[in-house]
Amino acid sequence: MSLRLSTVILPVRRWHEGGKERWQRAEELGFHTAYTYDHLSWRTFRDGPWFGAVPTLTAAAAATDRMRLGTLVTSPNFRHPVTLAKDLVTLDDVSDGRITLGIGAGGNGFDATALLKPSQEPWTPRERADHFGEFLPLLDRLLTEDVVSYEGEYYSASEVRNIPGCVQRPRLPFAVAATGPRGLKLAARHGQAWVTTGDPKLYENGTPEQSLQAIRGQAEKLATACDAIGRDVAELDKILLTGFTPDRPLDSFDAFVDFAGNHAELGFNEIVLHWPLPGTYFAADEKLFERIATEALVQLGGSTAGA
Numbered sequence: 001m002s003l004r005l006s007t008v009i010l011p012v013r014r015w016h017e018g019g020k021e022r023w024q025r026a027e028e029l030g031f032h033t034a035y036t037y038d039h040l041s042w043r044t045f046r047d048g049p050w051f052g053a054v055p056t057l058t059a060a061a062a063a064t065d066r067m068r069l070g071t072l073v074t075s076p077n078f079r080h081p082v083t084l085a086k087d088l089v090t091l092d093d094v095s096d097g098r099i100t101l102g103i104g105a106g107g108n109g110f111d112a113t114a115l116l117k118p119s120q121e122p123w124t125p126r127e128r129a130d131h132f133g134e135f136l137p138l139l140d141r142l143l144t145e146d147v148v149s150y151e152g153e154y155y156s157a158s159e160v161r162n163i164p165g166c167v168q169r170p171r172l173p174f175a176v177a178a179t180g181p182r183g184l185k186l187a188a189r190h191g192q193a194w195v196t197t198g199d200p201k202l203y204e205n206g207t208p209e210q211s212l213q214a215i216r217g218q219a220e221k222l223a224t225a226c227d228a229i230g231r232d233v234a235e236l237d238k239i240l241l242t243g244f245t246p247d248r249p250l251d252s253f254d255a256f257v258d259f260a261g262n263h264a265e266l267g268f269n270e271i272v273l274h275w276p277l278p279g280t281y282f283a284a285d286e287k288l289f290e291r292i293a294t295e296a297l298v299q300l301g302g303s304t305a306g307a
Helices: 015-028 053-063 081-094 125-144 181-190 208-228 253-264 286-299
Strands: 004-008 033-036 068-074 099-103 147-151 156-161 174-177 193-196 237-241 270-274
Touching: 004 286, 015 033, 015 053, 033 053, 033 099, 033 270, 053 068, 053 081, 068 174, 081 099, 081 125, 081 156, 125 147, 125 156, 125 174, 125 181, 174 181, 174 237, 181 208, 193 208, 208 253, 253 270, 253 286, 270 286
Parallel strands: 004 033, 004 270, 033 068, 068 099, 099 174, 174 193, 193 237, 237 270
Antiparallel strands: 147 156
């Protein structure tokens, strides 16, 4: 399976002040997929511009023709399966079947507390996993069945209709972000792809070799989860969202080629790079970034980025 190269475009620019052009440039460069974060805000960007993922992707769908589009990642932190399903059916229609839903349990941060009363405590990791364990199967049903009724501990649906359903059949693909046992089981059962950012404990003090070993271990656990339900793990794409490991793949062209090759050997077939943003956590040389987009996969012996 050929290695693909994708990008994340953070929703921080006004659409008519450079936002639209960035998505179009991503398609020109041949990226397989352009994703965006589905947050209300994120880390150091909290006090600056930050636009909604679904409207941004809708606009991007109208501004591009070939490139896939998606979220990395949507979570239950401020979403409900019923309303999300309706948005996704519409977005998949507008894009003519080019949407991938990156989805995970979510984490701490602004999204996790924005809808809570001041007296409420944020969800614990176990509570996030509990919500996700109910959220994802219900969303799967909502996107594949014409009429859904459901009553659970956290979510309900009463004769919800999503006709005519997704352009992509039986539904748009799920790329499930997970590293723990419960999340990996959900990825094995419901995912068309699996997403990891590596082991966050290694980001500051770990080595690239330790990170590779940790990611290898995550992939092995995914394979075990697939085996447990009789699914071939090779059916799932393996996506690595970069920027959260000890590696520095955007330091040079050769650094990226080595990084991508090492992870391709672990079975990853999609590497996702953040579009450079000067003065931020994702600052990088944009000319180098564009060279990587257009030349790196050829050097690795894979397909072009958009294939």
